[in-house]
Amino acid sequence: MTEKLKPTLGTIHLWGIAVGLVISGEYFGWSYGWGVAGTLGFLITTALIAIMYTCFIFSFTELTAAIPHAGGPFAYSRRAFGEIGGLIAGYATLIEFVFAPPAIAMAIGAYLNVQYPGLDPKYAAVGAYIVFMGLNCLGVKLAATFELCVTILAVIELLVFMGVVAPGFSLANFTANGWAGSDTFGVHAITGVFAAIPFAIWFFLAIEGAAMAAEEAKDPKRTIPVAYISGILTLVMLAIGVMIFAGGAGNWQTLSGINDPLPQAMKMIVGDNSTWLHMLVWIGLFGLIASFHGIILGYSRQFFALARAGYMPAGLAKLSAFKTPQRAIITGGIIGIIAIFSDGVINLQGMSLTAAMITMAVFGAIVMYIMSMLSLFKLRQSEPHMVRSYRAPGYPVVPAIALVLSVICLIAMIWFNLIIALLFAAMMFVGYLYFLATKSQRAKASEAMVLSSEQV
Template sequence: MSSTNPSPGLDKSLSTWQLWGIAVGLVISGEYFGWSYGWAGAGTLGFLVTAGFVALMYTTFIFSFTELTTSIPHAGGPFEYSRRAFGPTGGYIAGYATLVEFVFAPPAIALAIGSYLNVQFPALDPKLVAVGAYLVFMTLNILGVQIAATFELVVTLIAIFELLVFMGVVSPGFSVANFVKGGWAGQDSFSAAAIPGMFAAIPFAIWFFLAIEGVAMAAEEAKDPKRSIPIAYIAGILTLLALAVGVMVFAGGAGDWTKLSNINDPLPQAMKLIVGESSGWLHMLVWLGLFGLIASFHGIILGYSRQIFALARAGFLPGAFGRVHPRFHTPHLAVLAGGVVGIAAIFSDELFSFGGQTLTANIVTMSVFGAIVMYIVSMASLFKLRRSEPGLARPFRAPLYPWFPAFALAAALVCLATMVVYNPLIALLFVVLGVLGYAYVLATRRRRESLAATA
């Protein structure tokens, strides 16, 4: 840290269990909603193929990404890896992409929280509930990383338990015939006509696993990052793979799965098909289901705040966002900044409701664009650093190198190309915002040079 910044440092106190809780908690809302939008175009079977491809991409990516995280345990995560590999421009691209991923995921989750509560209380406006969620969990994140991480672990365990309960309750009504009926983009058997829908569903398959890499942003606050991060990442991806398959299969086999696509609360609606609207199981699912959404919402706020903090500390964002609260040792202004953008997105129907998709679907897609670009730059950074810094300490090395990172890189490129084809307007918005951000970076180059000179 620059000597011109007298702020205290981040608190190094996170354990392996807490990091695992962050890894799973960041993602677990993806098991509750978002993914079912993929059924609308691909069908259950088509989406199963898409999800399998994306799951393989994530598995190889996480095993490769862990090498970077343990070698360079920095709050900036991908921003710092790419800056080290490719200089300021590479760092900016990765930092911008990560910021988009982590700033645009929370409003989608907040809207889902509002939808879940709306099931119980129809008079509640989901958008106002979403804003309330932001206020509560921004406050909790500011109060301290130990409080935030312990809360994250608890709600994540409750969310996992709840998903297991969901599978158990709907299992008596599960039918393979329900799951496969019309499962190839509305057809009972595969045909070439199903392929476009399978490609179009890629963003919603990514939503199953989106943001697991956010543990990297907590690496600077881990007690022993070189040991605990590999365990957290690997255990986390295995946990999420098992839950994703179980939730998708059991929900799809509960009844008419076409009623579950294009909605924000597929699990309560799937359970209704089995137990009816007045069942106590349904009410329990709605209330406990909130824990899954809260776990991800809360965890991603932690992630985006550390990314904003790291970018500001390096001079890529206004320096105020790089301050640490003197009492709580958290980047409080970074927490608030991401919240302001997220709340604005919640009320940006005119900006994000286009292309025949809902506001939530488009926000999800925007977040996924950021994730995929970040994955590409991160894997490129891994290859570059292997060549440029062969002596860098690597407590964890990517298995089956170069095949694992090469597959992750190639798969991410396929996902990006597909998303651009099927979501050209969101792709254009992503690029325009990136260009505007880069203009700011160029205009503030002297400040970064001054920070580097006084470091």
């Protein structure tokens, strides 16, 4: 019997998942972009990426509403381009969602280390995995309600951060040494703009993960468009605001390349012992937790969907008594914990573990974005009569902008991160070898997949 997920989520839950998946990107990770582009260069990078994501979400929503499937991009690309298309999109999405959580878990450890200097961030990160894998195993409605609560608190906290820092904000601080290599927009500055792409993408990475909760959404053709569009507008506003206010608080160079830029920026304004600072550290954890918890939900549904379709071992598609894919949740957690303890053991282009995991996750995301936009164009041609309760506005220009910018991002990322690009390609190749070796497994699952496609 084909395993089925239970629809229990409303619009507000889906908004909470969409924003919660991403909101940790406003708390950390992006400041690595200052180190390679400067504040002004990174502002340009962020503006370009914000345009890309806005166009992408307005287009991607058409696919999500028309094909509400736990596999998300895997299902769209498989429908558009067959098994190979599904393979590329599915494995790229899985890499994105498996490698983002270790970076977030390490940031959780760094935030806790601010309060408890004797606490090893790695052990705190592992503790976070154990707690939130357990919560995800208890049921999607409980998990999504928790996600909504911590997401709302995280949004409020970012607004509080901007309000507290605002009195000490100085535009001169933000613009000082704002270009990579020089104070003018020269060759080094332009290079920095492109080199910083992974860290600007981190501001918005994983918003598409709400698509993986589509099978568990009530009336997905109506609720998903509202959740996605309101979600991306929320995130663009927060990303620009947080970056500008943090950069104007003092010497931004001291915030570059650390996992807790917001508490350190606030210290410049209110000092080390302010109540506001302690509040930011504790409540700021909610932003990291929201993304960490939400991405666990996302990677588990991707494992589940791939396994159900025969692209991964069938055991990963088994549901527990709580109707959650427990085995998939645990598998992704084991991979993440191994990644955490590889810090200092494996050196990737001289990057910190956090920067390397972010870059790996972004490679997966960009490949998936490209496949999704190609699927949108292909399905418009091959299935013009498909029921589309939501249509991408400005078609074909808006999705074309998303596609072109995604391709530019991929080229730039390969150029500046060749070793990680090769590692990403190696992972995709291993997935392809598994694909070749498991034809009979997919044949057994194909009837259920066809049935699922017809139902949606």
